[in-house]
Amino acid sequence: MAHRSGRPNGGGVEGERNGPDPMAPRDAAPPRRRRLVPWRPRSALTPHQLKRRRLATRGALAVGVLCVGTLGYSVGEALTYPGDDSTAARLAGWAREHRLGPVVDKLENLQYELDPPQVGGDLPGEALARMKATAPAVPVRHQEIPLRAPMRPLVAPALPGxxxxxxxxxxxxxxxxxxxxVRPDRDHTSYQAAVAWISGTKARFELHPGVREPGGxxxxxxxxxxxxxxxxxATWNGGFKITDGGSRGGFYLxxxxxxxLxxxxxxxxxxxxxxxxxxVWGRDMAMTRDVVGVRQCLELMVDNGRVVPDIDVDSKWGATDQSRMFVERSGVGVTAQGxxxxxxxxxLTARSLAELMQQAxxxxxMPLDMNRAWPSFMSYDPAQDPADPKPTNLLDFENPPERYYNQATRDFVAVYGK
Incomplete structure (x- = not known):
């Protein structure tokens, strides 16, 4: 009778798990154990083999040190580049630049689930005082531009101011x-949204790049x-990143x-x-000799005076389900008068941001950026020094009012009087 081979079926550990072959002769040698890693003690190596092992070990160590060093340098560079970005913003930006965006998105979603915005409650004292302060801080004539009619609050009864x-x-x-x-909606009454209006005929607008976004x-x-x-x-922030494709558009200057584009x-x-x-680029505007700058970000939230029908599409205004998250957001629009x-x-959610811009x-x-590190609007007071006006945050986020007096990491818009 033919005997089975002494080599275990499947080899290695699997053969040992099955035990010896019962059909094998009793005096047959037990199956030889196969090593999972072909590694022998130094004493069993020839001088040539020993030299090759030393070279391989040194090479592996060099590659490991290089990888760790490169990673450390890369992260270190992200933590020390110029600008006022927080450590969390720098690390998140580094991760997105290294194809770890889905990880950042999941962490942001998890953080939101663990610490969602408060429902109900009153405005903090500082925010309430800011809302009440309607007296002009600078002398004005109102000869050509009157103060706008009050905006209808979204929560009743309205608070003072x-x-x-x-x-x-x-x-x-x-x-x-x-x-x-204004307060953003009837549920989140302990939060504020700020709305700015800028005369299209009395102001001049400039687009600025950022050191890292879009770079170049x-x-x-x-x-x-x-x-x-x-x-x-005034100044305000740019939109989603161009360099990682998040804006779904381009930057021209x-x-x-x-x-x-x-x-x-x-x-x-x-x-x-x-x-x-x-x-909309290609519909409302196109490249001409008069165009000096273009900043694109996602799609319109308000079009023809109406909030767009797909405003609640989950992934259209941020990763995963961020369109429905109540987080810090920013957006910019234009009136019929320009x-x-x-x-x-x-x-704000994508919908509440769009509704605020429409109501204003x-x-x-269109949307700009979101999350605490990026939205901003600063106004400037030249009373003390016209050549160096004092900046003030319309709302307080992570960055200081002097954000754009320093090296800005992301693009922004500056507004001057004509």
Whole structure:
């Protein structure tokens, strides 16, 4: 009778788990154990083999040190680049740049589940005092630009000063930048959203790049340096990142492009005469000799004066289900008269952001950035030094009011009086 081979079926550990072959002769040698790792003691190696082992070990160690060193350098560079970004924002940005965006998204979602925004409650004392402070901080004439009619609050009864416009910045005695505060909805009454209005005829708008976003070399600096601050009225943040594709669009400035300008993308478009338009690239605006800057981000939230039908689509305005999260958000729009509406809020969904911009008068409006590290709107007061006006945050997030006086890591918009 033919005997089975002494080699275990499947080899290695699996053969040992099955035990010896009962059909094998009793005097047959037990199956030889196969090593999972072909490694022998030093005493069993020839001098040539020993030398090869030393070289392999040193090579493996060198590769390991190189990998750890490269990783450490990369993270270290992210933690020390210029700018006012927080450590958390820097690490999250580094992770997204290294294809770890899904991990960051999951961590953000988990953090939101563990610490959701408060429902109900009252505004903190500081926020309530800010809402009440409607008296002009700077002298104005109101000869050409009146204060806007109060905005209807979203929560009844209204708090003192809620929805009432006040002067944020003036040019030539006119209230070119006005702002107001409202609570974002009837559930999140301990949070504020801030709304700014900017005259489209009395202001000049400039797009600035950031050091890291979109990066590259542009003729416009990633800051507002001394010597270029006279007449500065306001600044606001850019949108989702261009470099990782999050914005689903591109960035163009003075002949240089980062990413790719996409037809259908919501776009801020800046013109040689200092004006700005907001709409759909390829439909409302296109590249002409007068265009000096384009900043694209996702798609319009408000179009033709109405909130878009798919505003509740989960992944359209952020990763996974972030469109329905009540988080810090920002957006910008334009009125039928060509004036600009800008909104920053502490607890907004995609829908509530869009509804705020629409209610403030925007006929077309787009999202900008979200989460605590990025939304911002600053107004500037030249009373003490016209060449170096004092910045003030419309709402307090992570970055200081001087954010754009320093090297900005991300792109932004600066507004000057004409």
């Amino acid at each position: 809620e929805g009432v416009w006040r002067v944020l910045s003036a040019a030539h005695g006119e209230p070119v930048v006005q702002g107001t505060y 070399t542009f003729s416009v600096p990633p800051t507002i340096p001394k010597g270029r601050r006279t007449g500065l009225l 003075d002949g240089e492009t980062a990413g790719r 996409r037809d259908g993308a919501a776009s801020e478009v800046f013109y040689r005469d200092g004006s700005i338009r907001i709409g 004036d600009v509406i800008m909104v920053v809020g502490q607890a 008068g925007a006929v077309r409006a």
